[in-house]
Amino acid sequence: MTTPDAASDRPEPPIASRKEQQAIVARDRIVRAVIDCLDEHGYAETSINRIQERAGISRGALTHHFPSKEELMVVTAERLLQPTLVPPRKGPRQFDSAEQRISAVEADIVWMWERLVDTREGRALLEILVATRTDVALKGRISETFVRWNRAINESLAANYLLHGLAEDEQRELWTMCRVFLRGLNTQSQFEPDHHARSALVRSFARMIATRFV
Amino acid sequence: MTTPDAASDRPEPPIASRKEQQAIVARDRIVRAVIDCLDEHGYAETSINRIQERAGISRGALTHHFPSKEELMVVTAERLLQPTLVPPRKGPRQFDSAEQRISAVEADIVWMWERLVDTREGRALLEILVATRTDVALKGRISETFVRWNRAINESLAANYLLHGLAEDEQRELWTMCRVFLRGLNTQSQFEPDHHARSALVRSFARMIATRFV
DNA sequence: TACGATACAGAACGAACGTTCTGTTTGTCT
DNA sequence: AGACAAACAGAACGTTCGTTCTGTATCGTA
Incomplete structure (x- = not known):
């Protein structure tokens, strides 16, 4: 909060001292525990006690690294948004045919569901x-x-796609729809407990929306 | 729970006695308060105390009608699912042209968003x-x-649509996608605070998916 | 080596939680 | 009229919550 951190002239390579590393590891364990607790018990039941037990650390250590629960959630949220979540490029993103492009988008949406949304982190x-x-x-x-x-x-x-012929804001809109849909699907398990049915829905949706990418 | 309610031969019109009416009104006020609290404060912060204050009744009355918080949530959930949520038919559902049908579906999706999902109840x-x-x-x-x-x-x-040429399970899938999308959109407000932008997204989505209804 | 800061440990805090309990009032039914 | 059950009121329960605190060990540094 009060750390200046503005590009100071001293080079100061980020070599973590033993103590700093220790702190990083501890904070990491804690955030990991928060994610697990949120996934397994939900926000309401993710208490300090539970996090502490899950992380396998003492109450004092927890409050030392994160003075309040709010701080804990803020850091966890930032961690969850960190891997900025673009599917890995496996091949060329300059596509020869429309079919190629469509199936690439399709695969990426399925990838997002399986690797980002339908996960502990998601x-x-x-x-x-x-x-x-x-x-x-x-x-x-x-x-x-x-x-x-x-x-x-x-x-x-x-x-990541280099699409011509499709306005950028339209692309943004389509990708936003994908994210909204996948997030909504995370709450669909109450209505449709069958995991395979939900996966099938992802594929159908992906096939549908992929064709919109001109 | 134990009410037989199976078509007994005695006519017994469901005339609620004064006391029964009293109870119905009270339970209604309470469930209403739960919905308001959930909307305004979220599940974690919807406590018995808050519900009681919001409903304007005593602690005793609340526990009398709903012996546990779980009971309270179950009844509220059932209430929220009650208006089974099909857009009102305004015109003929037998459509002359494809355009008519498309714009009808489109309007219904917007209606669902505005009247069912983007509401206190939703x-x-x-x-x-x-x-x-x-x-x-x-x-x-x-x-x-x-x-x-x-x-x-x-x-x-x-x-509600009487579509020929589109398999029933495909229709179900499309409507499920709509519900999943709209539900997901309810969590999008964190990413896109502008309400108009979200409404625009609903319209775009509706336009896209409506064309899939053959 | 000594000092200070950081990492950790755990007790203690008041507040709020949901539940249980004992009363009091008020309709309903015979 | 009288008995009884339902509607309501509110105190009290033990538990758990998140925070604050005092104390100890360890590491970096002057």
């Missing part, structure tokens, strides 16, 4: 997302992060 | 939905209700 993020809607303190801390992430992800997705 | 349902994922006790009580509702809603939506 479900944990949903918990935080829903909680943030009504928690004004949390909202004040991380809403800007969410908004910035949303902008960045659309840019990088569009840049 | 947001309250999302809160319960997310909480149910991890609350095993709650899940045991209402998951079956969710599954049954999901089946019923698809049937009634399909019946």
Whole structure:
């Protein structure tokens, strides 16, 4: 908060000292525990006690690294948004045929579902997302992060495809639809417990929307 | 729970006595308060105290009508699923042209968003939905209700359109996609705070998917 | 080597949670 | 009229919550 951090002239390579490494490891264990707890028990039941037990550390260590629960959730949310989540490029992104492009988009959407949304991290993020809607303190801390992430992800997705003939804002809109759909699907398990049925729905949706990428 | 209710021969019109009416009104006020609290404060912060204050009744009255919080959530969830949520038929559902049918579906999707999902009730349902994922006790009580509702809603939506040339299971799939998308959009407000932008996204999505209804 | 900061440990805090309990009032039914 | 059950009121329960605190060990540095 008060760290200047503005490009100071001293080079200062980020070599972590033993103590710093220790802290990093501890913080990592804690955030990992938060994600697991959010996934398994939900936001309401993710208490300090549970996190502490899950991380296998003492109450004092936890409060030392994260003085408040809000801080804990903010850091966890930032961690969850970190791998900015663009499917890995496996082949050329300059496509020869429309069919190639369509099936590439299709595969990427399935990849997003399996690797990003239908995961511990995806479900944990949903918990935080829903909680943030009504928690004004949390909202004040991380809403800007969410908004910035949303902008960045659309840019990088569009840049990943090099589509001509489709306006950029239309591309952004389509990718946004994908994310909204996949996030919604994470709550569909109550209505459709069959995991395969939901996977099938992802594929159908992917096939449908992929054809819109001109 | 123990009311037989099976078509008994005695006519017995459901005339509620004064006391029964009193109870109905009270329960209604309470459930209403739960929905409001869920919308405004989220599941984690919807406490007995808050509900009681919001409903303007005593602690005793609340526990009398709903002996546990779980009971309260179950009844509220059932209430939220009650208006089985098919857009009102304004005109003929036998369409002359494809354009007519497309724009009818389009309008219905927008109607669902505005009247069912982007509402107090829609947001309250999302809160319960997310909480149910991890609350095993709650899940045991209402998951079956969710599954049954999901089946019923698809049937009634399909019946509302009388589409030939499109397999019924394909129709169900399309409508399911709509619901999943709209539910996901309820969590999009963190990423896209602009309400108009989200409305525009609904319209775009509706336009896209409506064309799939052959 | 000594000093200070950081990492950790755990007790103690008041507040809030959901539930249970004992009363009091008020309709309903014979 | 009288008995009974339902509607309501509110105190009290033990538990758990997140935070604050005092104390100890360890590491970096002057």
